[in-house]
Amino acid sequence: MDKDDVVRLSEKIAAALGQAAARPWLPTPVRPEPRVATPGALPPFAGSAQQLPDVAPVRRPSGTPHHRPDYPAMVVAERQAAAARGPSPLPSGSAAGAGRAAPARTTREVPIGVSARHLHVSEQDFRALFGAGKAPTPHRQISQPGQYAASETVTVAGKGGRLAGVRIVGPARGRTQLELSPADCRSLGVAAPVALSGRLEASAGGVTLEGPAGQVALESGVIIAQRHLHVAPADARRLGVADGDRVAVECGPTGRRVTLHDVLVRLGPTHATELHLDTDEANAAQVKTGDVALIVAASRAAKPTGRRPLLTERHVAELAARGEKVTAGGPWLLTPAARDRAKALGIWREET
Numbered sequence: 001m002d003k004d005d006v007v008r009l010s011e012k013i014a015a016a017l018g019q020a021a022a023r024p025w026l027p028t029p030v031r032p033e034p035r036v037a038t039p040g041a042l043p044p045f046a047g048s049a050q051q052l053p054d055v056a057p058v059r060r061p062s063g064t065p066h067h068r069p070d071y072p073a074m075v076v077a078e079r080q081a082a083a084a085r086g087p088s089p090l091p092s093g094s095a096a097g098a099g100r101a102a103p104a105r106t107t108r109e110v111p112i113g114v115s116a117r118h119l120h121v122s123e124q125d126f127r128a129l130f131g132a133g134k135a136p137t138p139h140r141q142i143s144q145p146g147q148y149a150a151s152e153t154v155t156v157a158g159k160g161g162r163l164a165g166v167r168i169v170g171p172a173r174g175r176t177q178l179e180l181s182p183a184d185c186r187s188l189g190v191a192a193p194v195a196l197s198g199r200l201e202a203s204a205g206g207v208t209l210e211g212p213a214g215q216v217a218l219e220s221g222v223i224i225a226q227r228h229l230h231v232a233p234a235d236a237r238r239l240g241v242a243d244g245d246r247v248a249v250e251c252g253p254t255g256r257r258v259t260l261h262d263v264l265v266r267l268g269p270t271h272a273t274e275l276h277l278d279t280d281e282a283n284a285a286q287v288k289t290g291d292v293a294l295i296v297a298a299s300r301a302a303k304p305t306g307r308r309p310l311l312t313e314r315h316v317a318e319l320a321a322r323g324e325k326v327t328a329g330g331p332w333l334l335t336p337a338a339r340d341r342a343k344a345l346g347i348w349r350e351e352t
């Protein structure tokens, strides 16, 4: 190919490009719809679903260059100063932060979630209540991952009275379970036992669920939910609890302060740390969802369940963000990816 050939070829290419320029080379990119694993769940890239402990770790890994400020030490000094226990670490004259010390969270504080009366429903019963081919519609996320309050509600009729607008909590379960407060039981005229969710052996019946498409008479499945504390794997060590333990928690404002005993600890890979009380318990202590309770005592399970939480990559990131270590023999089962992540974050220890 000589020089003229190259020129002719480039002219041909230019002509072809000129034709092509009349229409777009590529279709305009379209942002795909996010894939959502569970109905109503946030997509993994939604801002509120993201955690960035790797990007902004609280503690720095070892090998911090000496010219960098020691952030943890600065934070400690700042908190001391804010609590009037030391000089301000800020340049002289600066009053930034004065009088607005962050409320110190003790290691044994847990958030409270108040459960109003609600219904877990089997697929079969849901169809009987709302019509063939129907399934619960997610209305609002609730604190425990994967569960949601559905748009659908039912009326519960007992021999003593009726309760309208009882919310369905999805997704559908194997067995229908109605969770009431003691006050609800009185107004319905049903003698339900205190039981743990899913343990329906002694549960009561004698109520009728009324939906727009039909009714379901419950012969069992009515309980007063035993107060319990969900614990996320990453929080088990901080709180010093294991699955099956019973703890006592203190909550409520001055004048209404109560200690609740017999709070069962439930630990699981998909749990979010939260103390679940019913509306009667919450009203007695005058607390609401989002308030804080303090674990004041714990007793080990008489027969340890031996259930160890499964620690995933996300849990490891949470631990790293709090400056905690992950040990090989810790009170958990580790996924291989979680172990790799712990090693990558420099918080892995072979021995306790």
Ligand SMILES: [Zn+2]
Binding pocket: 228, 230, 276
């Ligand atoms: Zn719960």
